[in-house]
Amino acid sequence: xxxxxxxxxxxxxxxxxxxxxxxxxxxxxxxxxxxxxxxxxxxxxxxxxxxxxxxxxxxxxxxxxxxxxxxxxxxxxxxxxxxxxxxxxxxxxxx
Numbered sequence: 001x002x003x004x005x006x007x008x009x010x011x012x013x014x015x016x017x018x019x020x021x022x023x024x025x026x027x028x029x030x031x032x033x034x035x036x037x038x039x040x041x042x043x044x045x046x047x048x049x050x051x052x053x054x055x056x057x058x059x060x061x062x063x064x065x066x067x068x069x070x071x072x073x074x075x076x077x078x079x080x081x082x083x084x085x086x087x088x089x090x091x092x093x094x095x
Contacts, residue, residue, distance in 0.1 A: 015045075024049040043073050051075025059085070 008029065014022035023042060027049040030038035036057070042050035051070055055078040058066040064082055071079035 023047045027053055040073075043070065043075065046074065048075060051078065054078075055081055 006025070008026065011022045011026050011029075015026055023045070024047070027039060027042050027047050030036075030042065030050070031053040036054070039050045039054050043054060051074065054070050055067065055075060058070060058078070059081045062085055064085060067078045067082045067085070071082060
């Protein structure tokens with residue numbers, strides 16, 4: 001399989017036209033660059049891949065407020081992560 005470098009402008013044009021694969025590719029590029037702003041914009045545009053990537057980062061940091069924001073933006077798995085973290089004992093075990 002040939003690995004082609006497609007520029008962001010082309011990906012954005014395709015994404016704006018409704019191409020989900022281009023949206024996912026933009027999300028992956030933003031994640032690799034650590035561009036949380038772009039990931040958030042993609043989530044606001046309805047990208048579930050961006051929601052997944054943002055949720056993974058926020059869950060690793062136990063950032064409940066960010067997880068709730070992601071959930072409110074439409075990525076339901078972030079809400080599940082909020083619930084999971086809230087139900088976990090604070091010190092790793094229940095007294």
